Amino acid sequence: MATTETPAEPLSIGEVAERTGLSVHALRFYEREGLLVGPIQRTTGGRRRYTTADVDWLLICIKLRESGMPLAELKRFAELVRHGPGNEAERLRLLDAHQRRVEAQIQALEECRSVIARKVGIYGEHLARGEAGGLWDPTV
Amino acid sequence: MATTETPAEPLSIGEVAERTGLSVHALRFYEREGLLVGPIQRTTGGRRRYTTADVDWLLICIKLRESGMPLAELKRFAELVRHGPGNEAERLRLLDAHQRRVEAQIQALEECRSVIARKVGIYGEHLARGEAGGLWDPTV
DNA sequence: ACTTGATCTAGACCGTCCTCTAGTTCGTAG
DNA sequence: CTACGAACTAGAGGACGGTCTAGATCAAGT
Structure with a gap:
């Protein structure tokens, strides 16, 4: 189901930017705005490490945004997913x-x-x- | 070809707003921005009098805008039409x-x-x- | 050790597209 | 004549969706 074939190597923000087409700025912005489901892992040095699940979520976000869903609604959706089943x-x-x-x-x-x-x-x-x-x- | 059946009665800005769905603010804004082809006629008192041709142009503008044409490009198009054939x-x-x-x-x-x-x-x-x-x- | 490039944060800034305000004038109905 | 709504102008303001900056830190190569 993963959209990238990478096994489990976490990705840097730059790599994710390349794969998704979002700018690194936008990636950080999305995170700040609470548009992501999980918190992004960090290295000891504080750099973000994205999992393929993170990237998959981003790809969904992109589709929703592309089709005109406002960030606020996307945020709402992320919150729902984050709070788990129910x-x-x-x-x-x-x-x-x-x-x-x-x-x-x-x-x-x-x-x-x-x-x-x-x-x-x-x-x-x-x-x-x-x-x-x-x-x-x-x-x- | 006219989209409204009104013969030749010029319309006030409010009527045009109603017919087009644009706000009166937006209508004035479009005019200021040079998005219209001809200058809109005025009464002696300075009120705008829209012709059905003006409204038709607006309806085209709306379609172009709705489909994502930026105002700048719409303006360019209006200029071309304004400058006549050739x-x-x-x-x-x-x-x-x-x-x-x-x-x-x-x-x-x-x-x-x-x-x-x-x-x-x-x-x-x-x-x-x-x-x-x-x-x-x-x-x- | 040094350089280079990627990344970090917080926040300022930007382009687009209108909307709204303030204060004024017009024009029609009573 | 008065009053009221609709329209006028110029310009400020605002929502949206990022982008960019500054100054610092991290990490990898030589």
Whole structure:
């Protein structure tokens, strides 16, 4: 299930940044904001050591963020997971609500796409016919 | 082609806000930022009078914004349209690039949706089986 | 030992996109 | 004439989601 094939070697923040696409800044920021489930382990020197489970959680976070879940809600979700079993119903509600939002978003985007595609088509035609068209309705 | 059936009665800012869903603040802001094509007409008293063409342009703006076009780019597009014919190729490039971004966005969202749907499914099953599952992998 | 580069913390800062405020004016109904 | 809501301007303010800085420390190579 692990997304990375690494066995159990803990990863440095830089490695995690590379694997996830998040900046090291963002990784620290997420941690400070309480967006992670467990506390990240540290070396004796104080450096973070991420497990693959940590990375997997981050990858989920990224998907949720990418699809527009606000940090506050992500934080809420992390809290629920952190507090262990017993609140699955609430987690489900949260995810389900988000899923609905994502679906609405996709619909909205598809509508936008078709509007844009229409305009692109019109401009394309206009150009293909040579630019002799003169002033034509800009709001088409 | 007009999106509103009103013949030629100009509209007040409040009416336009109602029709478009933008706030009056946002309407003034858009104007200040140069996001509109023509200057909005004014009454002798200085109040804005929107034509249906203005509203149509706003509706386009809304679609572009909704699909993530930044204001700066929208402004650029408005400038091109404002400066009349002769730059259709550039308008087309701009719209086309945006369309590609929208498509990429839709793809990304669909991926997110499937990830989320999987989790929703797992939580749903878990709950259906009764909450006796105990601690299970939170990163599933 | 020295250098180099990655990491650490706390907090300041930033871009984007509006929203809201303050104080004023317009214009329509009574 | 008065009053009231809607609109006006310029500019401050705010939410969001990070990014960046400063100055210090850690760890690995030579």
